Amino acid sequence: MSKMKEEISKDKLSLKEFQKNPDGTWVCIQNADLMTKSGKVIRVLPGTVFRKGYPLWGCEVAEALDEVEAML
DSSP states (O other): OOOOOBOBOGGGOOGGGEEEOTTSOEEEOSOEEEEBTTSOEEEEOTTOEEOTTOOBTTBOHHHHHHHHHHTO
C-alpha cells in the first residue's frame, strides 16, 4: 500500500502565520488553515513546528513555506 501525498496550495499559503527559525524549521505563530490542492483544510495551531522531511497529514509544509518565501 502506498502513502498518499497531499500538496499544499501555495497560492493560499500566508507567511504571516509562520516564523522561520535559524535552523530552517518553521513555527506557526497564529491559527492557520492550510488548504491542500485536493480541497482539504488542515487547521494548524500556534507552536506547531514544521521540518523538511516530516510531513503533516502527507503534506510537506516546511517545503511549501520555503517555496513561498523564495517567490517573494
